[in-house]
Amino acid sequence: xxxxxxxxxxxxxxxxxxxxxxxxxxxxxxxxxxxxxxxxxxxxxxxxxxxxxxxxxxxxxxxxxxxxxxxxxxxxxxxxxxxxxxxxxxxxxxxxxxxxxxxxxxxxxxxxxxxxxxxxxxxxxxxxxxxxxxx
Amino acid sequence: xxxxxxxxxxxxxxxxxxxxxxxxxxxxxxxxxxxxxxxxxxxxxxxxxxxxxxxxxxxxxxxxxxxxxxxxxxxxxxxxxxxxxxxxxxxxxxxxxxxxxxxxxxxxxxxxxxxxxxxxxxxxxxxxxxxxxxxxxxxxxxxxxxxxxxxxxxxxxxxxxxxxxxxxxxxxxxxxxxxxxxxxxxxxxxxxxxxxxxxxxxxxxxxxxxxxxxxxxxxxxxxxxxxxxxxxxxxxxxxxxxxxxxxxxxxxxxxxxxxxxxxxxxxxxxxxxxxxxxxxxxxxxxxxxxxxxxxxxxxxxxxxxxxxxxxxxxxxxxxxxxxxxxxxxxxxxxxxxxxxxxxxxxxxxxxxxxxxxxxxxxxxxxxxxxxxxxxxxxxxxxxxxxxxxxxxxxxxxxxxxxxxxxxxxxxxxxxxxxxxxxxxxxxxxxxxxxxxxxxxxxxxxxxxxxxxxxxxxxxxxxxxxxxxxxxxxxxxxxxxxxxxxxxxxxxxxxxxxxxxxxxxxxxxxxxxxxxxxxxxxxxxxxxxxxxxxxxxxxxxxxxxxxxxxxxxxxxxxxxxxxxxxxxxxxxxxxxx
Numbered sequence: 214x215x216x217x218x219x220x221x222x223x224x225x226x227x228x229x230x231x232x233x234x235x236x237x238x239x240x241x242x243x244x245x246x247x248x249x250x251x252x253x254x255x256x257x258x259x260x261x262x263x264x265x266x267x268x269x270x271x272x273x274x275x276x277x278x279x280x281x282x283x284x285x286x287x288x289x290x291x292x293x294x295x296x297x298x299x300x301x302x303x304x305x306x307x308x309x310x311x312x313x314x315x316x317x318x319x320x321x322x323x324x325x326x327x328x329x330x331x332x333x334x335x336x337x338x339x340x341x342x343x344x345x346x347x348x
Numbered sequence: 349x350x351x352x353x354x355x356x357x358x359x360x361x362x363x364x365x366x367x368x369x370x371x372x373x374x375x376x377x378x379x380x381x382x383x384x385x386x387x388x389x390x391x392x393x394x395x396x397x398x399x400x401x402x403x404x405x406x407x408x409x410x411x412x413x414x415x416x417x418x419x420x421x422x423x424x425x426x427x428x429x430x431x432x433x434x435x436x437x438x439x440x441x442x443x444x445x446x447x448x449x450x451x452x453x454x455x456x457x458x459x460x461x462x463x464x465x466x467x468x469x470x471x472x473x474x475x476x477x478x479x480x481x482x483x484x485x486x487x488x489x490x491x492x493x494x495x496x497x498x499x500x501x502x503x504x505x506x507x508x509x510x511x512x513x514x515x516x517x518x519x520x521x522x523x524x525x526x527x528x529x530x531x532x533x534x535x536x537x538x539x540x541x542x543x544x545x546x547x548x549x550x551x552x553x554x555x556x557x558x559x560x561x562x563x564x565x566x567x568x569x570x571x572x573x574x575x576x577x578x579x580x581x582x583x584x585x586x587x588x589x590x591x592x593x594x595x596x597x598x599x600x601x602x603x604x605x606x607x608x609x610x611x612x613x614x615x616x617x618x619x620x621x622x623x624x625x626x627x628x629x630x631x632x633x634x635x636x637x638x639x640x641x642x643x644x645x646x647x648x649x650x651x652x653x654x655x656x657x658x659x660x661x662x663x664x665x666x667x668x669x670x671x672x673x674x675x676x677x678x679x680x681x682x683x684x685x686x687x688x689x690x691x692x693x694x695x696x697x698x699x700x701x702x703x704x705x706x707x708x709x710x711x712x713x714x715x716x717x718x719x720x721x722x723x724x725x726x727x728x729x730x731x732x733x734x735x736x737x738x739x740x741x742x743x744x745x746x747x748x749x750x751x752x753x754x755x756x757x758x759x760x761x762x763x764x765x766x767x768x769x770x771x772x773x774x775x776x777x778x779x780x781x782x783x784x785x786x787x788x789x790x791x792x793x794x795x796x797x798x799x800x801x802x803x804x805x806x807x808x809x810x811x812x813x814x815x816x817x818x819x820x821x822x823x824x825x826x827x828x829x830x831x832x833x834x835x836x837x838x839x840x841x842x843x844x845x846x847x848x849x850x851x852x853x854x855x856x857x858x859x860x861x862x863x864x865x866x867x868x869x870x871x872x873x874x875x876x877x878x879x880x881x882x883x884x885x886x887x888x889x890x891x892x893x894x895x896x897x898x899x900x901x902x903x904x905x906x907x908x909x910x911x912x913x914x915x916x917x918x919x920x921x922x923x924x
Contacts, residue, residue: 314423319696
């Protein structure tokens with residue numbers, strides 16, 4: 214087993230385990246490559262690259278949701294400071310803050326949540342297809 | 349309110365909780381049953397249980413009270429408590445379940461391969477758990493006193509005893525059932541009375557809250573003061589007093605209250621004429637209805653406080669020990685995600701309600717601003733607005749819901765705190781878990797009886813701030829950053845815990861100083877969370893040699909879906 218590769222290393226050294234097989238040329242050319250799951254298990258450079266791509270896809274998705282929510286939620290107090298008129302009651306009689314914070318924001322959270330779940334599961338399916346593909 | 353109905357509500361919930369708990373006894377035999385209910389609960393069941401466990405006294409009583417007293421700025425509290433689950437969903441849910449850990453210390457150990465980090469995490473879990481349990485006991489005392497006139501200590505002791513019996517008899521399997529039941533009970537207990545309250549409000553010509561004047565007694569009103577208070581009178585008023593005001597005894601005597609502060613002793617009744625502005629207890633701001641309805645108006649440093657609150661709640665949720673332990677009852681990472689998404693819906697449905705109670709309370713129970721017990725607004729309104737037997741029944745229902753709130757949150761916290769004490773401080777196994785349960789309950793109960801009363805939601809908010817300053821960086825960096833080192837994690841945990849913890853101690857022990865320093869101490873998250881992250885990252889970068897040896901394998905376990913056949917390492921949590 215190769216030593217674990219930490220993120221600090223610039224270029225992980227792939228470990229070659231292939232054994233030279235002598236035999237008829239035609240069979241050697243079609244020799245199946247080890248499945249990617251095995252590359253991951255042995256922490257080869259290729260396996261690590263697959264792992265990094267999965268983590269990066271999931272992290273990017275997570276940060277996208279966080280950034281959206283952060284901008285929406287974090288922007289609101291600032292908006293109230295910069296545009297004091299928005300603190301006042303709306304034509305409906307209810308101030309915007311109450312309309313948003315005591316009502317509309319909750320369905321928005323739920324929608325964000327399910328959107329994330331769908332995309333995170335899709336990322337995992339893509340990864341599984343990639344890794345489990347018979348080669 | 350009719351005391352016998354209230355007592356019936358309390359007894360019913362306690363009895364039902366105990367019965368379901370004992371029923372669960374048959375199932376739980378092994379240690380793993382005790383801790384995580386064998387991981388065989390459906391997503392909706394699990395989500396209900398998370399909701400039931402999470403909606404504490406602070407959610408059921410505290411939010412409405414704070415909104416009634418402080419207005420629009422407090423709407424962020426339920427928003428943050430829900431949004432925290434969104435952050436937890438996207439950053440933590442699936443990898444945490446896949447880690448296979450039972451508790452936060454388990455996670456720290458498997459990720460960082462260090463017993464030192466595990467121990468620091470254990471201590472923090474216990475501290476946060478106690479900080480969260482304390483206000484549950486305090487408000488149990490408040491409820492029992494409001495409803496049946498019991499002494500303040502009785503409620504806390506009752507909750508502690510019921511939780512102890514329940515946890516000891518069934519472990520978590522029964523707790524999961526109990527919690528799922530409690531969510532739906534709490535939702536019903538808040539939603540059904542609200543329908544009647546809104547109808548009564550419409551019948552009353554639907555008065556609004558847009559006036560440029562503070563709340564007033566619309567009719568001649570007698571206020572019974574249950575504990576010593578100092579109130580501020582804005583305009584001189586002629587009142588009838590039975591009891592003690594400013595140190596002088598009166599017996600149904602007329603008294604001219606001058607403008608300024610007045611001390612009203614407990615068990616005093618003051619009768620105000622109609623259309624008198626409500627004198628506010630000095631600790632609450634007297635604001636006009638219009639100011640109250642607007643965000644960022646009134647309080648000092650409200651912009652800082654708002655941002656700090658948002659940060660603490662959004663990032664603190666993932667670090668609450670009783671929240672995390674629930675994720676291990678999902679069969680896999682995918683189910684953990686779906687469960688969390690359902691939790692968002694359940695919490696959203698619940699948190700729409702307290703704001704309405706707060707607004708109605710300002711219209712119909714303004715005397716709570718004078719007695720300072722705005723936490724009681726949810727309990728007070730049904731009896732006030734709906735008369736007769738219907739009112740009594742609705743009061744019994746909200747009382748039952750409030751009791752459910754203490755029981756469920758306290759049970760969940762007790763299980764997690766006891767789990768950690770049992771595994772890490774005692775020898776582990778079922779017997780240690782039982783001893784740990786007693787310990788987990790006694791300490792916060794004593795603290796609750798000794799400490800001065802703070803608003804329940806405020807103390808819970810401090811627990812969130814500590815969680816956000818310690819476990820949030822540990823989880824987020826631990827799950828997504830390979831270069832996190834043992835030393836970095838330790839330094840971050842100690843720094844974040846130390847800073848936020850000192851602020852909490854300062855606030856609870858002496859009350860925060862006024863001005864900017866007070867705002868910084870009462871809402872520490874805005875500075876303590878970034879510092880904790882910075883220390884954890886900085887020290888990790890400076891100590892690249894202490895990156896755990898098995899980090900690559902751990903990342904495989906955290907992130908690769910269970911459907912794939914890969915080597916996930918051999919680590920198993922202690923409790924198994």
